[in-house]
Amino acid sequence: MTAHDKMIAGEKYWINDPDLVEMRYKTRDLVDKINALGPREVKAREELLNELFGQCGEDIHIEKPVRIDYGHNIHLGSHIFINFNWTVLDCCKVTIGNNVFIGPNTSFYTAHHPIDPEQRAQHIGFAEPITIGNDVWIGGDVTILPGVVIGDRCVIGAGSVVTRSIEPDTVAVGNPCRPQRRIHD
Numbered sequence: 001m002t003a004h005d006k007m008i009a010g011e012k013y014w015i016n017d018p019d020l021v022e023m024r025y026k027t028r029d030l031v032d033k034i035n036a037l038g039p040r041e042v043k044a045r046e047e048l049l050n051e052l053f054g055q056c057g058e059d060i061h062i063e064k065p066v067r068i069d070y071g072h073n074i075h076l077g078s079h080i081f082i083n084f085n086w087t088v089l090d091c092c093k094v095t096i097g098n099n100v101f102i103g104p105n106t107s108f109y110t111a112h113h114p115i116d117p118e119q120r121a122q123h124i125g126f127a128e129p130i131t132i133g134n135d136v137w138i139g140g141d142v143t144i145l146p147g148v149v150i151g152d153r154c155v156i157g158a159g160s161v162v163t164r165s166i167e168p169d170t171v172a173v174g175n176p177c178r179p180q181r182r183i184h185d
């Protein structure tokens with residue numbers, strides 16, 4: 001099993017593996033090109049986003065800058081608006097549904113390191129996927145932690161740190177992010 005296979009499978013892997021380092025260099029080259037485009041270079045941005053992501057639906061609007069670790073682990077539906085400064089550590093799969101709004105300065109972290117300092121000093125990582133359903137609105141300055149699933153039609157309040165999965169049709173806020181009410185209450 002390669003370090004990449006282990007990473008995708010959620011197993012422990014060496015983060016400095018040369019193949020992974022090279023993949024991250026390639027992604028950074030691509031992301032730098034995307035971040036260098038002017039706001040009217042829509043076609044060029046669409047082509048580069050298609051190259052970057054594992055799956056990229058229609059009508060994807062992403063403000064720059066973006067910060068992406070691998071890219072090919074990110075699967076986007078259609079009709080998605082992502083505001084400034086989206087940071088994604090996609091060591092595992094990140095899935096985003098259709099009709100999703102993501103506020104500025106929002107971070108998706110699939111990556112963990114061991115709590116034990118001796119293991120962590122060996123530059124070990126492991127990851128869990130993040131899944132965002134359809135028709136979700138994520139406010140600004142939200143952090144989503146490894147393994148979180150946000151159900152369809154949820155609203156996540158600005159500044160939330162989402163440590164646990166959120167059931168569909170929920171407004172959830174805070175650090176740690178907790179359900180506040182049902183969407184139609």
Ligand SMILES: CC(=O)SCCNC(=O)CCNC(=O)[C@H](O)C(C)(C)COP(=O)(O)OP(=O)(O)OC[C@H]1O[C@@H](n2cnc3c(N)ncnc32)[C@H](O)[C@@H]1OP(=O)(O)O
Binds near residue numbers: 103141159172
């Ligand atoms: C795609 C883009 O670019 S989005 C642009 C960025 N915009 C944003 O990030 C705005 C995000 N919006 C929010 O955070 C909103 O507060 C929402 C949608 C979560 C909730 O809105 P509402 O249902 O109208 O909630 P309302 O304002 O009535 O507040 C209800 C309670 O929740 C609290 N609350 C609301 N939002 C938050 C929050 N983000 N964090 C913590 N508490 C919150 C309020 O203080 C209030 O508590 P209280 O009753 O004790 O006073």
